[in-house]
Structures are given as structure tokens and as C-alpha cells.
Amino acid sequence: MNRIAAVVTTFNRLPLLKENIESLLSQSFSKLDIIIVNNNSTDGTEEYVLSLNNDKIKYYNTGANLGGAGGFAFGVKKALQLGYDYAWLMDDDTIPDNTALEFLIKSAQHLNNKFSFLASTVYWTDGTLFPMNTPTPANDFKMDIENTRDYGLVKIVTCSFVGCFVNLDYAEQVGLPYAEYFIYGDDVEYTTRLSEKESAYWVLKSTLIHKAPSKAGSNVVNASADRIDRFYNQARNRIHLHRMHGGMLHYLIDSVLRRIKNIIMKSPDHKFKRIKMVLLGTVSGLFFNPKTIYIKKNEEDCNEKNLVEEEKANV
Numbered sequence: 001m002n003r004i005a006a007v008v009t010t011f012n013r014l015p016l017l018k019e020n021i022e023s024l025l026s027q028s029f030s031k032l033d034i035i036i037v038n039n040n041s042t043d044g045t046e047e048y049v050l051s052l053n054n055d056k057i058k059y060y061n062t063g064a065n066l067g068g069a070g071g072f073a074f075g076v077k078k079a080l081q082l083g084y085d086y087a088w089l090m091d092d093d094t095i096p097d098n099t100a101l102e103f104l105i106k107s108a109q110h111l112n113n114k115f116s117f118l119a120s121t122v123y124w125t126d127g128t129l130f131p132m133n134t135p136t137p138a139n140d141f142k143m144d145i146e147n148t149r150d151y152g153l154v155k156i157v158t159c160s161f162v163g164c165f166v167n168l169d170y171a172e173q174v175g176l177p178y179a180e181y182f183i184y185g186d187d188v189e190y191t192t193r194l195s196e197k198e199s200a201y202w203v204l205k206s207t208l209i210h211k212a213p214s215k216a217g218s219n220v221v222n223a224s225a226d227r228i229d230r231f232y233n234q235a236r237n238r239i240h241l242h243r244m245h246g247g248m249l250h251y252l253i254d255s256v257l258r259r260i261k262n263i264i265m266k267s268p269d270h271k272f273k274r275i276k277m278v279l280l281g282t283v284s285g286l287f288f289n290p291k292t293i294y295i296k297k298n299e300e301d302c303n304e305k306n307l308v309e310e311e312k313a314n315v
Contacts, residue, residue: 002085004032004101005058007078009071010092011039014048016211017092021049025056029102033058033084037075039065058082067182072161072190073293076176080168083298087171089164089187096120096163096208103152103206104165110151111201116170116194119159120206124215132217133210135159135202138195152204157195161187163208170197172296180290183230184218185237192245220274221262228273232281239285256282 006024010017017036024034038045038061049059062074072089079087086108088101104118122133135156147153164187174197177190194200220231238255242248256278263274 003083004086004088004105005035005079005082005084006032006088006090007035007037007072007075008090008092008094009037009039009068009075010041010045011065011071012041012043012045013092014041014043014045017045018048019095019211020090020092021052021057023095023098025054026098027096027101028099029105032056032088032101035075035078035082035087036060037062037071037078039067039071066179068161069177069181069183069186070179072186073177073179076166076168076171077293077295080171080295080297081299085168085297087166087168089161089166090208091162091210093211094162094208095211097206100163100206100208103203107151107153107201107203107206108165108167110153113167113169114198115201116167116198117159117191117200118165118206119156119200119202120163120165120208121202121204122160122162122208122210125209125211128215130162130210130212130215132215133160133162137202138199147201154202154204156200156202158188158191159200159202161190162210163206164191165203166194167198168297170194172294173197175292175294178290178292180288181237182233184234185241189237189241189244192241196245220259220278221267223274225270228270228277231274231277232284235278235281236285236288237281239282240288240290243285252282 008020021034024032034057036049036057036059040061040063046061049057060078076087100120107118119135122130124130136158138155138157141155144155174193177186242251259278260275263271267274
């Protein structure tokens, strides 16, 4: 049986992490290890995880807040170095239903392991689909009607890191997620890279709940004042993504200009700062070139201090 690890990135959300770990340990497919990547939380996360004293749980404290992107880059690296075959990526506010992994495994077996990643169906706490975590169908998904009709599989090109089941054979080929993204877009870029290597699928019967505060998503137009700065990363990362994978001119003309227009017309305050973050990030994205880091399964491990310092340097 192939080895599977859930990779959970966490930062100062211990109550949600507790619920996440409980749901992972309760999966109907129980042959699952858990890699906890703690972005240096200060809320008792480390003490709690270590107190569990569970051989299935492998715990790492990065020593700094590397952002979601840095945490997932660290986690995928560890999953490869420890020789796992699949990495099930999720944030600490992800609560999988107890059969979520079982349906992923059945789909992997049906596909004879010929997939780069699988995506679960993500609901919000009110039972409705979570728009920001809904996978993007491939252009030819309707041509794969038998998989959809008989096995509940929809061919896709991207998904979020909320329940992304990565075939690490292909992670070896495309490298790690870009830690330098820090926040926003790392999941779309990474799954795009993966699906360019091999087909990916949305597993409709694999379901989970994303306990985010809102399902509206992050928007520079109406974000609170204390969160405006982070949209520099969003603008920069989106430009880099389109530079690497196509469509940059259309994106510049359509999306960037549309966001600026919406800020002018709809933002309640700090309009200049919002526009500034979009423009600075967009210009930065034209020159942003994070290095792709490649890791092989069972590659000789470094000591944890060096791993952490390497991730800090990437950010």
C-alpha cells in the first residue's frame, strides 16, 4: 500500500487544528500519517501536538511565520524526504468528512495512479459550496464523460490547497510550491504546474468543510485596513503565474484595470493605498522569479535547523 501523509499548515488557530487532527485520525481509510507544519504559533499549538504522543503525527515548527505558501513548501518537502507517495494538503481550518480520504484512494486506484493531483468537494459551514475552493474544470472536461458519469470524476486544471491530494511522483518532477509567494495564489500556480504534467481530477464524493470566517474570499476592494498590505503579494503572484503559464497580457488589461476601477468606485476607504498595493505588486510581478526547488523521495535529510533557515531565506 502506498504511503499517505496529510500535510497541515497551521498558525495560531489551535481550536481549529484540534478539530482538524481529530477528523484526520477518524478517517475510514486509516492508513494515514499527519505532518503538522507549525508556522511558529504562540497559542500552545506545539505543547498540544506533542502531548498527543501519537506515532502517526510528525511535527515540525518552522521557527517563523513562512505564510501558507512557505508552510506548504516545507510540508511537501518533508513528505518527499520521508518517502511518502501522496501528500494531502490542507490548512488547519479544513475538516474532512470521515470518508473523504477513502473516496480519494478509490479514485487513485481507478486511475491506476495516472494523475497529478485530486481535489475534494469543499463546503462552507452553512452546507453550501465554497466558491474560492471550487476546482477549475479543464477545457476538455466534457470529453471525459465516462469518468464523470460512472466514477464522479471531473477533469480539472487547478484547485486550492484545501484538500489537494498530490501524487508525489509528479511533485518530484515539477518541484515544490513557491515559498516566496508567502500568501495568495501558491495553490493555483502549483496545481497548474502539476496538471501541465499529467491530468488532474475533482473527486465529487470526497467532501470536507472549510471553516473559514467567510466564504466571500479575499478582495482588495473591501478588505479591512489592516489587511490591505497583503494584496501586494496577491498582485505580484498573479502576474508571475500568468507570466509562467500564459495569458499575461489579457490579465493585465482585464483584471488589473478592473480591480483599480472597482477600488475607485466601491472601496469604502484607503483607496490610494489599495491602488498602490495593486500597482506595486503588478510591477514587482514582472521581475519576480522564485527558484524552483526539486526534491526526490527519500532524499537524504538535512537537520531541521538547516531546513528552517532555507525556508526563511526563500521568503
